[in-house]
Amino acid sequence: MELLQLRYFVAAAREENVTRAAQKLHIAQPALSQSIARLEEEMGVRLFDRIGKRIRLNAAGRELLRTVEPILASLAAMPEKLQAIADEEAEIISLNVLAASHLITDLIISYRTTHPKTNFKMSRNVDSLDWDFRISSYPGGGEAKLSGRQGGRNKAEPQVGNDETKLLEEEIFLAVSIKLKYADRTEIELEEVSDEPFLTFPQNMPYHELCNRIWTETGISPRVGLESDNPQSLKELLSAGMGVAFWPQFSWGSPETEHVKLLHIARPKVSRAVTVTKNVKRRFTGSMEEFYQYMLEYFNAIAASEKRI
Incomplete structure (x- = not known):
């Protein structure tokens, strides 16, 4: 036949x-x-x-x-x-990464081990519309009254109609050099470091807005020592004892070395939520949905660990 x-x-x-x-x-x-x-x-x-x-x-x-x-x-x-x-x-998945760049990089490496033909394009432009998924953040449920999403001209708010999901919520620590007198502590109040040089992100970055809100709510005007858009640079500056910095629990990896220590902020308690937003204007393929589900499971495992990475 x-x-x-x-x-x-x-x-x-x-x-x-x-x-x-x-x-x-x-x-x-x-x-x-x-x-x-x-x-x-x-x-x-x-x-x-x-x-x-x-x-x-x-x-x-x-x-x-x-x-x-x-x-x-x-x-x-x-x-x-x-x-x-x-x-x-053979498709390319576009990611607009405005938060948790360290974790997203590790996520891609992990995903590519089982999906070697899937390619990725990453951008960090808050004004970009060319993305399938946007990774962003906003103040979480800590004690600080950080109501609403990150403000500012370039705030990374999800567009109406897009599908946003919280990936995890992470505590914000204060990273200090072991050369400072606070290094033997486990927690600290921000008033104690108000005179220390503060290391932060540039003004056009969403994390800068979060830092500003923390200082505003505590009524302190920090002395900005240096701005950098690279967490690795901040880690090296911290190791050199050039200032203090807010450091998220998971997103940037651990800065702790023999030169740097993370302290809990005793007052106010501060956290932020990391979210993923689907661009509903895009046609979602099976491989995009597969990557999305993999991302949710990946971040769920991190959140469940309750450890600093």
């Missing part, structure tokens, strides 16, 4: 006329008749009743038609399905 025979059989069954079926198939009528005869011989039963110039399916023919039609329909759709799979394997 050949696939072509089955296609010819379905055409004849629909037309109930061999001549018309042959015309639709663009083949000679004798060729179609011979194909049907061979199929009936292979099946061992007649499939049509002949009524003059017309043919009509008998019980055996109707059963074969019910079986064959969905198979042929599935095969006809297969090239498009296979092409979609190939496209998804």
Whole structure:
């Protein structure tokens, strides 16, 4: 039995006329008749009743038609399905990373071990619209009255209609050099370090807004020692004893070395939520949804660990 025979059989069954079926198939009528005869011989039963110039399916023919039609329909759709799979394997997932860049980098490395054909494009532009997922943050449920999302001209608020999900909530610590007198402590109040140089992100970065809100709520004007958009640079500056900095529990990895220590902020308690937003204006493919579910599980595992990374 050949696939072509089955296609010819379905055409004849629909037309109930061999001549018309042959015309639709663009083949000679004798060729179609011979194909049907061979199929009936292979099946061992007649499939049509002949009524003059017309043919009509008998019980055996109707059963074969019910079986064959969905198979042929599935095969006809297969090239498009296979092409979609190939496209998804080679596609690029765009990430707009405004928070937790350290974790997102580790996430991509982990994901690529099992999905080597998936590529990623990362940006850190708060004004960008070219993204599939946006990773952002806003003040969490700590004691500080940091109501609302991050303010400022370039605030990274999810657009109306986009699908936002909280990935985790993390405590904000104060990172200090062991050279400072506070290094033997486990917690500290911000008033105690108000005269220390403060290391922070530039003003156009969302984390800068969070830092400003913390200081505003405590009524302290910090002495900014240096601004950098790179957590690794802040870690090196902290190690050199050039100031203190707010440090999120998970997002940037641990700065703790023999030169740096993290202290709980006793008052006010501060946290932030890290979120992922789907861009609803994009067509989401199966591989995008698979990556999204992987991301949720990845961050759930981090949050469940309750440890600083």
